[in-house]
Amino acid sequence: MTLPAADPALVEKIAVANRILYRIGVVDGFGHVSARHDKSPSHFLLARNMAPALVKREDILSYDLDGNALDAEGKRVYLERFIHGEIYRARADVQAVVHSHSPNVIPFGVTAQTLQPVFHMSGFLGEGSALFDIRDVAGDTNMLVSSGALGAALAACLGPRSIVLMRGHGSTAVGGSVEQAVYRAYYAEINARLQMQAKLLGEVKYLSAQEAAKAAATNDTQLARVWELWRQEIGSID
Amino acid sequence: MTLPAADPALVEKIAVANRILYRIGVVDGFGHVSARHDKSPSHFLLARNMAPALVKREDILSYDLDGNALDAEGKRVYLERFIHGEIYRARADVQAVVHSHSPNVIPFGVTAQTLQPVFHMSGFLGEGSALFDIRDVAGDTNMLVSSGALGAALAACLGPRSIVLMRGHGSTAVGGSVEQAVYRAYYAEINARLQMQAKLLGEVKYLSAQEAAKAAATNDTQLARVWELWRQEIGSID
């Protein structure tokens, strides 16, 4: 059975998300964003191996949850596509995944600190960030989630949370839509900087669990506002 | 009785202020700036619910002090329009209000530190910043000033000061003109960064109350200089 073609609007949205993530400083030459296939929950859409800022519609490939590209036709694929496949397998609610090395988040992963919501924009951090140390599951590696087994371990560590820190590597944020995953990756980065600064200033009063949950619910109704801005700023993706 | 149309120059100035606040890093996809209606002190002008960087003249709506939009015609309005209405009600001297999540200010609000004037540009901080913790007045919320009662509590907390920090959220700066409110929001952000750095370096000698008052008075005579620069930098708003 052949996989039906994905909705062209979704393919475009993923290409757009790549450009946005570069513009807002979440990814540099590395990092990637995927979405679950709209016609098949056991497939996802992800660019071929390339810098996010350069991704076009035609660079988006289809993968099964084991990380096999169906239409690569010889193009190189990301070494860490297993991050995406295994999270989609473990979390039926997840429709989009952003993997990045966003800079302010890294220091938290290497010092085993938890991201906590400093302000309402990061209410999605109410349950805190998870922390994945690849050394715990696989000893000395090249730090990459380069197999299904490692992807599954990462997904297990993420659990029901919105973001998992990856020690000595970066982080992975998830969402119920491309917009939400991008929003979370961005505000996790912003929150990390604020949290670092606040800790240097004194005792930090984080959002309570209730405040975080309520703020997150409200912010989810405002995603279109910031997406419209970001979309306009990147201009044409052709 | 119908509300007379606001001065087109004021409407344009508010649209311009939205663009400026984005360019100078006070707002991102969120935040808003209003001005009291020039024909009716019991009304104010504020954009519809949208990213500040995209606001045009025609996006500016009129509201009464209870936060009811008179000409929304189905457009979405900001959830926190009550910040503006209640401050205009409480402070006859205030002609413009900027609400933002400007990043360097946030750590002060969550650690209960007061912004104090590090340099003459922020003489308006001479009385210090107020601190509003929504939890004190309403328990666990979504952190937003989403009702007249919350807006009134915020305005009471602001008192006669120029800026009120909002714990876990952001801040709100006020002014006697759009230019002054934007100036204060900007230099509060700059001052916050300087104050943080100075505290890490050693014992800080802030401006005395007298110095702050005198510096603020002088700086108010220089607002046109920086406004002209900012206005030119954003270019056309059409």
Next chain:
Amino acid sequence: MTLPAADPALVEKIAVANRILYRIGVVDGFGHVSARHDKSPSHFLLARNMAPALVKREDILSYDLDGNALDAEGKRVYLERFIHGEIYRARADVQAVVHSHSPNVIPFGVTAQTLQPVFHMSGFLGEGSALFDIRDVAGDTNMLVSSGALGAALAACLGPRSIVLMRGHGSTAVGGSVEQAVYRAYYAEINARLQMQAKLLGEVKYLSAQEAAKAAATNDTQLARVWELWRQEIGSID
């Protein structure tokens, strides 16, 4: 006796310097740069009261050392022109003066810390920065050097050094040419950030007095390199 017209190349260079200082982050909407008049050592050239980024050739006015503009024709002048006049009076070797609120330098002034050369680019800091506290000479003021007497006090405090920090205000750098003064203002700002970071990391090994003097002498032979870059980057000033 009439003051002869200044060399048009010098007038252009001052306009260019204004633009450069804005682009490299030394000034924002405030701050100014002057040069001693090439035909009369008892006069100097400085823009009218305006944002540095917008200065054109025709905005450059001539002043005597008391701060009187000779050709203002009703244009507003800077409140702090006395900084320039009194330094030119006190320091025959100074040909250009930059006054700014460059951000990383401010925390040093308010904590009474001395700028010291972290790297060879700031060898001109070998004698350290001077520190001027206007409160010591004039009590509670608006913080501005708004008279000849205050300017003279600032110049006396500067002494033979390259830069004087002004508590709660900013700093003033001097040079033997416009290029050198701009270079010093820029690398004082860079050095301040490096010095702050280094102090947080550990015990700092600054350049020795000898190293600083030798490095400064060498760097002065390389000023044209960075000036050429900066000049190209700002493009046309018309």
Next chain:
Amino acid sequence: MTLPAADPALVEKIAVANRILYRIGVVDGFGHVSARHDKSPSHFLLARNMAPALVKREDILSYDLDGNALDAEGKRVYLERFIHGEIYRARADVQAVVHSHSPNVIPFGVTAQTLQPVFHMSGFLGEGSALFDIRDVAGDTNMLVSSGALGAALAACLGPRSIVLMRGHGSTAVGGSVEQAVYRAYYAEINARLQMQAKLLGEVKYLSAQEAAKAAATNDTQLARVWELWRQEIGSID
């Protein structure tokens, strides 16, 4: 015997590397990048004395390992060309050298701290950074590596590592290709900022030696991805 002309593609790549290093914040008006001559291992290619951001193909000169320019024709050469020559002499595996004052690295050199790999992107730091203090070998100098003897001392200090910090000056990174040297200079800068932040947050878990080596090996297979991005971003170099 005349030196054969270098591969035009290599000459272009060096010009491109100069522009890239400026765009990504590794160099400012100062700093330089060279490559070993592809036709003669005892020669290297380096721009004439100028700001890296302005370098064109025709500005690339040929030098012997003693730092003598073969085709300068009166053009000024960099005072520190000996850094390049002596490293090429000492390290047969090195094909490209980047010397910079990249800002976040400087505080490490002046506090005698070692750069260590915070994340996989900087696996090349697995052996740590070397630290060269010119004062130890030559007493009070102008801090510049301005002779063959100083260059040889620097190369000896670098040893088999990827980068050497230069106290009170900057750093020098090496690579097996222009792409790799630029990558290392960039991620050393990024790593320095992360390492500084992480140290302020708590006890840092760096990559183990094995992790660093494996990560470095993998990243070397991905250099083309980020180079393609950087190349596109600088646009035409003519």
